[in-house]
Amino acid sequence: MTENSEKLFQEAVKYIPGGVNSPVRAFGSIGSVPRFIKYADGAYIYDEDDNKYIDYIGSWGSMILGHNQKAVLEAVTEACKMGLSYGAATAVEVEMAKLVCELVPSIEMVRMVNSGTEAVMSAIRTARGYTGRNKIVKFTGCYHGHSDGLLVKAGSGVMTAGVPDSLGVPEGCTRDTLSAIYNKLDSVKEHFTRCGEEIAAVIVEPVAANMGVVPPEPGFLEGLRSLCDEYGALLIFDEVITGFRLGIDGAQGFFGVKPDLTTFGKIIGGGMPVGAYGGRREIMEVVAPLGGVYQAGTLSGNPIAMAAGLTQLTILKEHPEYYRELNNTADWFFKKIKEVVTEAGLPYQVNHVGSIGSLFFTKEKVTDYESAKTSDTVAFAKYCNYMMEHGVYLAPAQFEAMFLSVAHTREMLEETLDIMKKYFLSFPYKKFIKN
Numbered sequence: 001m002t003e004n005s006e007k008l009f010q011e012a013v014k015y016i017p018g019g020v021n022s023p024v025r026a027f028g029s030i031g032s033v034p035r036f037i038k039y040a041d042g043a044y045i046y047d048e049d050d051n052k053y054i055d056y057i058g059s060w061g062s063m064i065l066g067h068n069q070k071a072v073l074e075a076v077t078e079a080c081k082m083g084l085s086y087g088a089a090t091a092v093e094v095e096m097a098k099l100v101c102e103l104v105p106s107i108e109m110v111r112m113v114n115s116g117t118e119a120v121m122s123a124i125r126t127a128r129g130y131t132g133r134n135k136i137v138k139f140t141g142c143y144h145g146h147s148d149g150l151l152v153k154a155g156s157g158v159m160t161a162g163v164p165d166s167l168g169v170p171e172g173c174t175r176d177t178l179s180a181i182y183n184k185l186d187s188v189k190e191h192f193t194r195c196g197e198e199i200a201a202v203i204v205e206p207v208a209a210n211m212g213v214v215p216p217e218p219g220f221l222e223g224l225r226s227l228c229d230e231y232g233a234l235l236i237f238d239e240v241i242t243g244f245r246l247g248i249d250g251a252q253g254f255f256g257v258k259p260d261l262t263t264f265g266k267i268i269g270g271g272m273p274v275g276a277y278g279g280r281r282e283i284m285e286v287v288a289p290l291g292g293v294y295q296a297g298t299l300s301g302n303p304i305a306m307a308a309g310l311t312q313l314t315i316l317k318e319h320p321e322y323y324r325e326l327n328n329t330a331d332w333f334f335k336k337i338k339e340v341v342t343e344a345g346l347p348y349q350v351n352h353v354g355s356i357g358s359l360f361f362t363k364e365k366v367t368d369y370e371s372a373k374t375s376d377t378v379a380f381a382k383y384c385n386y387m388m389e390h391g392v393y394l395a396p397a398q399f400e401a402m403f404l405s406v407a408h409t410r411e412m413l414e415e416t417l418d419i420m421k422k423y424f425l426s427f428p429y430k431k432f433i434k435n
């Protein structure tokens, strides 16, 4: 039953564009009613109709420890008693910056902001300021937030909506954004050969997670590193999703490739709105007030947000076994998903890296935007709605990731697999198959 969600949605559309504050949440691509969430706990999320779901979104990855982690909640509660915001320097933000620099070896200085979008926007400006160059290379299907210059063939909601570029972005804002193909080094080389001296940075999701999850092929990230070094451009890893998720030092630790700048969001805030960008000292020293790259924010380093993020990161640091267990469990889970679809006679693809993954409704191996786009989104929509109706809360779009947390137990994952199995092995499903 979704009666209360339906009523809320009818109200919401009157006052909020599309009824939501972020497009994917409208459930448009699966054609059903967005669930309005009342509360969440551990790996479960509950809607306004009191439906209970196993949550595979986890605030798009932020809740790696599960919802309502006790120590995080306590830290936030304590911090609230001291005032909500000062717009001034605090001890907690120094502690936070120190911890990020300690955990991520490529980072010697870091600046806190309020979202991943803001982090990326600022990192790009920093790269341009530092190199004195204007052009950036991004990959088709990678999503780096909604700032003007990066809404070029972006992933996530833009890809789901089938909109190549956003309205309202003047041509001038994207003139210096060059597109390349994920996992195809040659497509990057072409840009460098043509205008290498003008390229300030290459920005990449080290594991693409906004066209569904697409792992980097062996040599791809290393190749980007070499090209950037050869031409004096900076390599920016957008670790908004992978940061503190694949391991305490993110994708850069997981794959052993060191970027010049890194952006964070989601996990770094422990559920609060936090983003950050950081990198080598000499680069970060161009940021104001030290240098000429201006970037500022009243709520940056907000004490409540810092309390949540600092506590979540400290727990992760103190429990390296969480990553081992989470990644092992995820390896098992995604392998089982592949077995389920194979048993049903479906040639669908399962991609995953650590605790993020995607089931692609296509027989093509998914390595980039074009192959991801071969997915049968109608079949995905039917599947996604079935899962929702049976208590499994999935990202409501083919081109998003599934997120596991340390709160997901084997029993919950087995329950999820059983529901998937029932669906894929059921007769009515078969008539929707395109591939």
Ligand code: HOZ
Pocket: 022, 023, 024, 025, 060, 156, 157, 210, 400
């Ligand atoms: N852009 C996010 C998914 N990649 C969705 C964020 C949200 O709706 O909260």
